[in-house]
Amino acid sequence: MEKLTFYALSAPEKLDRIGAYLSERLIRDVSRHRYGYVCIAMEALDQLLMACHCQSINLFVESFLKMVAKLLESEKPNLQILGTNSFVKFANIEEDTPSYHRSYDFFVSRFSEMCHSSHDDPEIRTKIRMSGIKGLQGVVRKTVNDELQANIWDPQHMDKIVPSLLFNLQHAEEAESRSPSPLQATEKEKESPAELAERCLRELLGRAAYGNIKNAIKPVLIHLDNHSLWEPKIFAVRCFKIIMYSIQPQHSHLVIQQLLGHLDANSKSAATVRAGIVEVLSEAAVIAASGSVGPTVLEVFNTLLRQLRLSIDYELTGSYDCAISIGTKIIKEHEERMFQEAVIKTIGTFASTLPTYQRSEVMLFIMSKVPLPSLHHALDTGKAGENRNRLTQIMLLKSLLQVSIGFQCTNMLTALPSSFLDRLLSPALMEDPEIRLFVLEILISFIDRQGNRHKFSTVSTISDISVLKLKVDKCSRQDTVFMKKHAQQLYRHIYLTCKEEGNLQSHYEALYSMLALISIELANEEVVVDLIRLVLAVQEVAQINEDNLPVYNRCALYALCAAYLNLISQLTTVPAFCQHIHEVIDMRQKEAMYLLPEDIFVERPRLTRSLDRLGPEVLFRQSKISEVLGGSGYNSDRLSTPYIPQLTDEDRLSKRKSIGETISLQVEVESRNSPEKEERAPAEEITYETLKKAIVDSVAVEEQERERRRQVVEKFQKAPFEEIAAHCGARATLLQSKLNQIFEITIRPPPSPSGTITAAYGQPQNHSIPVYEMKFPDLCVY
Numbered sequence: 001m002e003k004l005t006f007y008a009l010s011a012p013e014k015l016d017r018i019g020a021y022l023s024e025r026l027i028r029d030v031s032r033h034r035y036g037y038v039c040i041a042m043e044a045l046d047q048l049l050m051a052c053h054c055q056s057i058n059l060f061v062e063s064f065l066k067m068v069a070k071l072l073e074s075e076k077p078n079l080q081i082l083g084t085n086s087f088v089k090f091a092n093i094e095e096d097t098p099s100y101h102r103s104y105d106f107f108v109s110r111f112s113e114m115c116h117s118s119h120d121d122p123e124i125r126t127k128i129r130m131s132g133i134k135g136l137q138g139v140v141r142k143t144v145n146d147e148l149q150a151n152i153w154d155p156q157h158m159d160k161i162v163p164s165l166l167f168n169l170q171h172a173e174e175a176e177s178r179s180p181s182p183l184q185a186t187e188k189e190k191e192s193p194a195e196l197a198e199r200c201l202r203e204l205l206g207r208a209a210y211g212n213i214k215n216a217i218k219p220v221l222i223h224l225d226n227h228s229l230w231e232p233k234i235f236a237v238r239c240f241k242i243i244m245y246s247i248q249p250q251h252s253h254l255v256i257q258q259l260l261g262h263l264d265a266n267s268k269s270a271a272t273v274r275a276g277i278v279e280v281l282s283e284a285a286v287i288a289a290s291g292s293v294g295p296t297v298l299e300v301f302n303t304l305l306r307q308l309r310l311s312i313d314y315e316l317t318g319s320y321d322c323a324i325s326i327g328t329k330i331i332k333e334h335e336e337r338m339f340q341e342a343v344i345k346t347i348g349t350f351a352s353t354l355p356t357y358q359r360s361e362v363m364l365f366i367m368s369k370v371p372l373p374s375l376h377h378a379l380d381t382g383k384a385g386e387n388r389n390r391l392t393q394i395m396l397l398k399s400l401l402q403v404s405i406g407f408q409c410t411n412m413l414t415a416l417p418s419s420f421l422d423r424l425l426s427p428a429l430m431e432d433p434e435i436r437l438f439v440l441e442i443l444i445s446f447i448d449r450q451g452n453r454h455k456f457s458t459v460s461t462i463s464d465i466s467v468l469k470l471k472v473d474k475c476s477r478q479d480t481v482f483m484k485k486h487a488q489q490l491y492r493h494i495y496l497t498c499k500e501e502g503n504l505q506s507h508y509e510a511l512y513s514m515l516a517l518i519s520i521e522l523a524n525e526e527v528v529v530d531l532i533r534l535v536l537a538v539q540e541v542a543q544i545n546e547d548n549l550p551v552y553n554r555c556a557l558y559a560l561c562a563a564y565l566n567l568i569s570q571l572t573t574v575p576a577f578c579q580h581i582h583e584v585i586d587m588r589q590k591e592a593m594y595l596l597p598e599d600i601f602v603e604r605p606r607l608t609r610s611l612d613r614l615g616p617e618v619l620f621r622q623s624k625i626s627e628v629l630g631g632s633g634y635n636s637d638r639l640s641t642p643y644i645p646q647l648t649d650e651d652r653l654s655k656r657k658s659i660g661e662t663i664s665l666q667v668e669v670e671s672r673n674s675p676e677k678e679e680r681a682p683a684e685e686i687t688y689e690t691l692k693k694a695i696v697d698s699v700a701v702e703e704q705e706r707e708r709r710r711q712v713v714e715k716f717q718k719a720p721f722e723e724i725a726a727h728c729g730a731r732a733t734l735l736q737s738k739l740n741q742i743f744e745i746t747i748r749p750p751p752s753p754s755g756t757i758t759a760a761y762g763q764p765q766n767h768s769i770p771v772y773e774m775k776f777p778d779l780c781v782y
Helices: 002-010 012-031 035-051 057-073 077-091 105-115 122-143 155-178 193-206 210-226 234-246 249-265 271-291 297-317 333-352 356-369 382-404 418-429 433-447 477-498 505-521 525-544 551-572 575-591 622-630 636-640 649-655 659-673 688-718 721-747
Strands: none
Touching: 002 012, 002 035, 012 035, 012 057, 035 057, 035 077, 057 077, 057 105, 077 105, 077 122, 105 122, 105 155, 122 155, 122 193, 155 193, 155 210, 155 234, 193 234, 210 234, 210 249, 234 249, 234 271, 249 271, 249 297, 271 297, 271 333, 297 333, 297 356, 297 382, 333 356, 333 382, 356 382, 356 418, 382 418, 382 433, 418 433, 418 477, 433 477, 433 505, 477 505, 477 525, 505 525, 505 551, 525 551, 525 622, 525 636, 551 575, 575 622, 622 636
16 A cells, blocks of 8 residues: 555556546445455545645546445445545545536435435444435535535535435434433434534534525425424424524524515414414524614514414404315414414514614504504404404504513603604504503603613502612703603593593503603603692592593592602602691591502402592692692692693594594584585686786785884884883783683683584583684784
8 A cells, every 4th residue: 555655646647547447446346245345445545545635636536436426326334334434534635626527416415315314223324324414514515615616505405415414403303302311322322413413504504605595594494394393393493593603693684584585485374383483583583683684674574564464364364365265274363372472572582683773663663554543544444354453453562562672762752753652642542451551561661761660560659669779860851852842742641541441450550650650760840740730630530530430440540649649759859748648648548448559459459339428638639739849949830720631633533443433523523613504715716917916915015014113113212101101001901801802712612503522532522712713912922
């Protein structure tokens, strides 16, 4: 062997002749079953290959590969293993010159076949499978970095290599579940086909460039489909964890896109399969973190929301097709619900990987998909349509809640822009209690930036709030601007939500959390005053009971007011205010325990039969509160003014379920504003002359106005003081009379000829002249 090696090195041009001879001998020995000589020939070839690195080695390699192929074709396991070992040695050699015509197609096919070996003897089967995996690893190493070699990333190769590796990984899972204990494994058994396959798969994916990711991932998805491995999802999750940790981080979003595309392709598969894909998506997103969404942020969420809507349709129709026909799959509602929950969780997972500004965009996007009963968004009508709308609203609000959890923003104006807040508050007054609760939870997630929320999970009249260890920051300028802009809108929705008959304990707990968090996060003196007025107005709702609320709801409102006023009194640290609040709470503990949260917000609340005989000593008095806070520098005039919410069209429309009802309300209002008998004035014909006249007239009017201003200025500059005083006195008298008229109209509105329109929440509204339509004297207009 030494002489042969020396000869080959000294005369490299003879290498191809040596290779051809050894190849011929080996083929003859294999066919005559002389396996000893076969081993000698292969060993000689291996040593020559390792020793010689001259440029003419290509022809020798051709002979070598022909001999390896001959061994792999043999039915003898030992020869297959011998051939594989030789090929692996060859794969580890770096060649100086590329070969343009060498093909590895046969080796990919044969090694893949060996990976699926089903030999009767388990030990031999394991050896063959391990040889197959090693062979595939050798092919990858030999070809993956050389552009002139056969392209291993072609689908024809990937469709063989990837499933072979997954097959061995999959069978290892089954073997592990049957094995008694991994500690009993011997040193020899530690290198199993599964571990080798995983290492090979990681190496393959680690070398994948941007353009090759798709070809590498597609066979994985097909394999999981063919072997029904999405349910249970354990193996699928493991595969994609291997993939996500192996590929280059900047390619992560390509894997996510492939999974989303696969989810769309399986939109009519069983709910458990779709749920498995979504779970895998969720796990992959966590690993990829900021790189998971890629450039098409909204496309990811659009796909998930589309799947959510499809699932709702399947659940309601009971079929994957629009029309129920014979032979369609039976859909199980609980499976669809599981799928919907999985999608919502995944939406939250994706959102948590995004920066703040992108999360805001996503929340606006999700909110724009929520079907709301406004004039711009048509809803499905009929019983089925109402169910679909309700389910869609709930699922999308759940998704929004997932996205908003953990959302940290310094500026509330950017986090809750007007367009978003208006749409979010619109369903806050719907009849469905579940939807109302979701809206409150979402608002709480936005407002709570210091992590105080869990401290208000229990509604109570705690005597010392220092034990809560609240994190309180000074209200920033941006927060003050936000409250100036949106405070009245928030107060109105809190007030009207309190009046809802369908409220449960969870609603009152959420309302308490929201009031408390506004007081801590967004409150200045003005906001504190308004919140106290709001809570006292809620107490009045429970006291007067115009809406005929049940006894539990009224007691809950009294308890809510007690808990909040107890908190705010300790936050403001005004001793007289704290004293009044504690006096009322003490009186309630003696005489009316059913008005305190500790007795109401429990599993079995203790209620009274009647709330009509409550004495003033158990109620918080607005006059007393305004007096004690006024003495500490708060605006006592504003405190003594009762809170009255401004009711808008949005409040009335949000109660309407269908677009038909909304339009009918609009027509009804319009018809009342304009009597039927009133005829429209004929449209004026517009000609050149009329346009010319309008221009000339406008110029003349401007001239007159300018002249009038000049005369007024001149009069005040030159006229005697007595004349000016007399003129102003007359104007003041006229102004006073006009103001008296306006106050009369505002306080006692005249009855509308068409009666009253009952607002959606059951309060009759008298029509009065809106402030913006009133004619004010000149001196009132600034």
